[in-house]
Amino acid sequence: MRTSIATVSLSGSLTEKLDAAARAGFDGVELFENDLLASPLTPEDIRARCADLGLRIDLYQPMRDVEAVPEAEFARNLRRARHKFELMRRLGADTVLVCSSVSPQAVDDDALAAEQLARLAGLAAEYGIRVAYEALAWGRHVSTYDHAWRIVETAGHPALGTCLDSFHILSRAFGPADLEGIAAIPGEKIFFLQLADAPLLAMDVLQWSRHYRCFPGQGGFDIAALVRHVLATGYDGPLSLEVFNDVFRQAEAGPTAVDARRSLLLLQEAVGKAILPDPVVPTGVAFAELVTPDAEPLADLLGALGFTRTARHRGKPVALWEQGDARILVNTGPAARRDGPRLAAIGLESPDPAGAARRAEALLAPVLPRRRAPRDAPLDAVAAPDGTELFFCATGRPDLPDWRADFADTGLPPARADIRGIDHLALTQPWHHFDEAALFHRGVLGLDAQESVDVADPYGLMRSRAVTNADGSVRIALTVGAAPTDDTVHAQHIALATDDVVAAARRFRDAGGRLLPVPANYYDDLAARFEFADGELETYRDLGILYDRDAHGAFRHCYTRTVGRVFFELVQRDGGDGGDGGYRGYGAANAPVRLAAQHTARALTGG
Amino acid sequence: MRTSIATVSLSGSLTEKLDAAARAGFDGVELFENDLLASPLTPEDIRARCADLGLRIDLYQPMRDVEAVPEAEFARNLRRARHKFELMRRLGADTVLVCSSVSPQAVDDDALAAEQLARLAGLAAEYGIRVAYEALAWGRHVSTYDHAWRIVETAGHPALGTCLDSFHILSRAFGPADLEGIAAIPGEKIFFLQLADAPLLAMDVLQWSRHYRCFPGQGGFDIAALVRHVLATGYDGPLSLEVFNDVFRQAEAGPTAVDARRSLLLLQEAVGKAILPDPVVPTGVAFAELVTPDAEPLADLLGALGFTRTARHRGKPVALWEQGDARILVNTGPAARRDGPRLAAIGLESPDPAGAARRAEALLAPVLPRRRAPRDAPLDAVAAPDGTELFFCATGRPDLPDWRADFADTGLPPARADIRGIDHLALTQPWHHFDEAALFHRGVLGLDAQESVDVADPYGLMRSRAVTNADGSVRIALTVGAAPTDDTVHAQHIALATDDVVAAARRFRDAGGRLLPVPANYYDDLAARFEFADGELETYRDLGILYDRDAHGAFRHCYTRTVGRVFFELVQRDGGDGGDGGYRGYGAANAPVRLAAQHTARALTGG
Structure with missing residues (x-):
């Protein structure tokens, strides 16, 4: 037509x-x-x-x-x-x-x-x-x-x-x-x-x-x-x-x-009037790639989180950090900007990378060069509306090119594995293209878009909308600031899944990591709203762990300090083994407290 | 209370x-x-x-x-x-x-x-x-x-x-x-x-x-x-x-x-629970003050419009330009910014300047120093929410200080008087304080706020709301851009009243002034909507004169090119002598065409 x-x-x-x-x-x-x-x-x-x-x-x-x-x-x-x-x-x-x-x-x-x-x-x-x-x-x-x-x-x-x-x-x-x-x-x-x-x-x-x-x-x-x-x-x-x-x-x-x-x-x-390549729904997150002019602060942060630098790219200044199924690339190449680390690319596990790319191209997503360098393994990749590069990956599948083939092992010992994998990724969207972003992830990638929620930042109302696959192994939270000027204000983040957020947070701190402090008033309110075991709340207060609960289970999460435009979250979803997937949200009820704490931290330290 | x-x-x-x-x-x-x-x-x-x-x-x-x-x-x-x-x-x-x-x-x-x-x-x-x-x-x-x-x-x-x-x-x-x-x-x-x-x-x-x-x-x-x-x-x-x-x-x-x-x-x-000084409604516009780092472009523009530089300030680099009852101060003093002329102050004729300032102060308007320099005549002045300085003036009243006392005549011949006075002033408002601005002008100055209207700019929807006194001798159009970033994009302007916009525009052009060109398509549409005398529409097209009509009369207006952040409008309101005040609006129906023409002019010439 x-x-x-x-x-x-x-x-x-x-x-x-x-x-x-x-x-x-x-x-x-x-x-x-x-x-x-x-x-x-x-x-x-x-x-x-x-x-x-x-x-x-x-x-x-x-x-x-x-x-x-x-x-x-x-x-x-x-x-x-x-x-x-x-x-x-x-x-x-x-x-x-x-x-x-x-x-x-x-x-x-x-x-x-x-x-x-x-x-x-x-x-x-x-x-x-x-x-x-x-x-x-x-x-x-x-x-x-x-x-x-x-x-x-x-x-x-x-x-x-x-x-x-x-x-x-x-x-x-x-x-x-x-x-x-x-x-x-x-x-x-x-x-x-x-x-x-x-x-x-x-x-x-x-x-x-x-x-x-x-x-x-x-x-x-x-x-x-x-x-x-x-x-x-x-x-x-x-x-x-x-x-x-x-x-x-x-x-x-x-x-x-x-x-x-x-x-x-x-x-x-x-309505059956266009023949597009079928959607190929991603089945997991292969990696998240951060680009940064200076690898040092990220290396410190990832090290304290328990990641190990397991491999390095054969032709480019890119290091692979691993822990459990969480893989993070740190790229110090020419795309790095002076304002510090940012989340530039996501690798999505795909049952059919080429098919996923064909659908994206048919739906007008800019296709990226299949090889970043002449010797690299060919990779199917497109740009999302916010500029994030999406790589369709087939990690460890002998019949298909594997992005890991471009990396040489460092021989460093495996990581300690507080972290199971990537729980979700949060991407800041350009203000004028928030609705486009949700339609893109839904239509192009075949993800489901959740309800949009308003989140009160001290300096304006933000909106957030998650897109996910059916089993929750791919979760992306799309967030937009209160005004067109906010594009660069709000940080992106990588939420890491753990089965014991208390242990993970403690080890992070013991390794020299800095957790985002959360006001004591927040914990007084938690005490009014929920009943906790003896000492539990004191532990959360000590570590800055936030708490939420829905019909499916409990949610415990805490945050690292921000480096450049990126921070990490440690996330424990309970109830997930019961078969109903556990807690479904992203702690939106706690977001105003987290955002205020980040403003406070920035005001105090500039970090 | x-x-x-x-x-x-x-x-x-x-x-x-x-x-x-x-x-x-x-x-x-x-x-x-x-x-x-x-x-x-x-x-x-x-x-x-x-x-x-x-x-x-x-x-x-x-x-x-x-x-x-x-x-x-x-x-x-x-x-x-x-x-x-x-x-x-x-x-x-x-x-x-x-x-x-x-x-x-x-x-x-x-x-x-x-x-x-x-x-x-x-x-x-x-x-x-x-x-x-x-x-x-x-x-x-x-x-x-x-x-x-x-x-x-x-x-x-x-x-x-x-x-x-x-x-x-x-x-x-x-x-x-x-x-x-x-x-x-x-x-x-x-x-x-x-x-x-x-x-x-x-x-x-x-x-x-x-x-x-x-x-x-x-x-x-x-x-x-x-x-x-x-x-x-x-x-x-x-x-x-x-x-x-x-x-x-x-x-x-x-x-x-x-x-x-x-x-x-x-x-x-x-509700009778606060004793504030009574409102003192302004009775006219004494002057508009432009500050600029370089007086030359404005001098050319004002000269072509028929203004004469009648006086200069005794102690500061401020020139007074006059024509009819329109008075414009051109200030090249330290408040000038590099981005060219801007409308920085308005003199309002007041029956009781001190009383007007007392009310403004009681209503939390910042009071400005009564004398700008030691030898200056004392003047009552406050700052509006957008930062515009409002001077309460008593021009030519022997019992009160007169701002003109600070000026020495140049002896130049009087202006040609195409222009009767200032029809209205248009001020760009900070995005977050549009409602505040209307309340300020209503509550502090005693002006009436008109309905807010949406105006389509090619790059977003603007809002505009006029505040006026009863006889229309003070009219201020408060305008706000489509987004917080627009504070500095949209120009302010001074609309000058004339009884013959065609003659005024022609003489302006003959004197070397540049009028804003208006697309021919606009005039084809006017021809479809209204009936005009032979040649009338061709004249408008030639000069870039826009046309509107309401129940009270006709409105003809045209625009100069923009200098820095300021442009001038020539305005002829018909029907005003019939006693009902003539055309009541500001040509909002024509604003999208004018805004697009200004974008076009800027793209072509950068001016």
Whole structure:
């Protein structure tokens, strides 16, 4: 199917919007009138530029407050329409969107609406133009798609059809039955299909629509169900995105367009209209890679945590540190930045690394060179929206290239194994692309996205959303700061799984490691909320161990001091052996205390 | 009356919050439990610090999900409460807030709720503590203040009273009658009064409360009416602010606390409980002052606009440019920043400059030195929240100091007078303090705040709100960018009033001035929307004149290129002589086109 995007969904000048849409692979655009008005390009320039970019102008939009008005008013509207039809001829656009009227002058008279829309369509036909009439959810007299269709049907003009919009339909729909009326519309009378998702908010529908729309799969609507109904009518026009969103208005057009197109590809897959390589769900974390200009502070930290430097890369300044199944690469190569260690790459165990990469590529993830250096083992890798490199690995599988082949053993003794493996990874997301990140991990990697939670930092409200595989062996917490400026403020972290967080924390401290101190007040509150064995709480207080509990088990966790942009967490999930997977969360209830403690530590030591 | 603020209303560490509250002049705080838990200070430290700062801990908050639960659960709640009462003894806090339960375990049984709350109060009394029971608007069984009061009355325990919260009451109130039940509560049983305003949004009340509360006078609730009802009962506790707001969470605590306290002072004035100096509404704009490191580009611009440099300051590098009643100071003194001209000060004509300054000072505006230099005429001046200096002037009034006395005439010939005066000034506001700015101009200066409007910039949605005096001789448009990072992106501007914008624009251009080019597409759209005389539209197109119309008249305006952070607008308001004041707006409908044109100009020329 052809895909299209409304220029209002992207930021920047019209030129920037068109370029971004074309680069992301869209076939066409809906040209939003204000974008045209604000552009220094003539209609002929715009037409030529679209042609050069391989974009059709699928829709000119919107014409407002046209129908069901007194005759004198309608005559003025026809005059206005004639101007717009002339403009559309210059643009080479053949379909115009007319929204149901919100004007106080409009009367509740379907026959008049039909009669005037037919006259408008008659004028349009002189220009070879089709009119697509759409019910706004807040239209004055016409606010449902079936009502709009009845008027179109009554008008009975070949140049008049309807436009269906998922937001206007689903924001008013209360069940699947509300979509059944679509079957009554002949496919050739559906002139256009606009798609937008939205989070399920109980709020004024106009505000909801203007500020909170998002791309399909990022909100709470069942867009696929709607599209299936529309396709069943025989509709063969484009799937077109029309999203008004305060965040996208600020974001760079290029990444937004890619995000948008990826959402349409996934939607097409969901309705059986796109053949994408199947998802290959990762089965574990092979490694986490930190890049740093100076390996010393990380070496001290990893050593105190009980890791051993087991191997080094044969051709590059990369060391492999291991403990249990936890593997951490420390890279002091040219990608290192002056602001200290950061989490730059994740190795994901994959049943089919090449297949995983093919799906990622089909879903517009940038593919990274298969070999980082000429002699390296070939590795399938892509970049996530936040820039993190994702390597699809097959550790220890003789039939496939193994990333470990590039490493030579150091011969150092094995680690002490307080740590079993990596419990989860926490990645800071660029502010404007939080919803994109969740859709990427879900759609591209086949992970499940959990509910988004708000977390109070002393300097703003953060949001966090985890993506996981079914058995919890891959857990990634995606976190976003309170404001666009926070991209670099909040650290990323690696949470290490242990069966005895007390022992692990103690040995870390005995080895010279510094744990994040937690205020005594926190423990007084724990004592009020839970009952503990004698001395247990004193131990937690001493080590800075935080405690939480859900229906599945208990959670104990503590934190190292931050180095550069990275810190480590030690995590003990209880109840996991009982078969229900144990505690499910990430200690969100404790996050405000942890974040405040990190601010305190930073203020005291600058570290 | 005593004033208090909940620590959750301010950002930062507990120490920062307490400092900010004390510096703004609050008498006490509500200590939010999470702020205590996250603080490294012991309860005794906090008590001592509050005492040092002159702050009482008026309330410890909140205790949740206490009442109307099975006995075993209630026993656990009492255990938890005992811990908290011990903590409160260490803090020296004597009132605790208990919110109506939202727990699924709570049963709908007022008698049980009353009985358990009485037992809780009995325990509290042992510690000298009072329990204030409050109905959350989303409480499971108790969600209205009169319901909460009936339970308190039934319980009949002297240590149990009620807490009234303006948000919880007014978010559910549909008319003044809903407040009449307050009279039934004896004042001494109202243990606490929490105040928050909110914009009138149709949305889920829990989300509304958690993210959109604001300070009294910044939203849509009639807080004063509520407070009058409460005071009529004999309530003599503090007026306390409890505001959850995503923006305040990010903003610096100091300015937020000042904003908060100012809102309470104005509220006290509204209910007759504060004697503030009367507002002195400004009657005109005496001057606008631009500071710049390099006077040349501005001199060229002002010269082309028809201004004459009529005077220079006797002691400082400040020139006075005049035309009609428009006066612009160009200051090349030390306050100039390298990024070019900015609008740094406004002179407001005042019937009583000293009185205006006294009110501003009473409302916590920083007072500026009366004389900038030893020989200068004394001037009353304060700083607005955005840092703009506001001078209260009495131009040409023999009985009062005149700012012009500091200037010596240049003897240059008078200006040509295309320009009548200053139509309005547009000031960019710091992102976190947009609501504060409107309240400041309303409360301190006595201006009227107009509706806030959204304006689409190509790179994000801006908001703009005008404050004006009754006859429109003072009009200030307060504008805020789409994100915290936008503080410095958007330019400020001075709009100059003319009776013939075409002539003024033409002469400006003939004198070498550069007008902002407006896309031809905009004029094609104007032709579709309005009818113009022959040639009129061509003239507008040629000069970049934009057009709008409202019920009161027409509006024609055009823009100069931007210099540094400043540009000028030429404005012609028609219909003004008819007595209704003419066109009322600021051309918001044209703002997206203007903003896009400015981006285009910047991209082309860097200017």
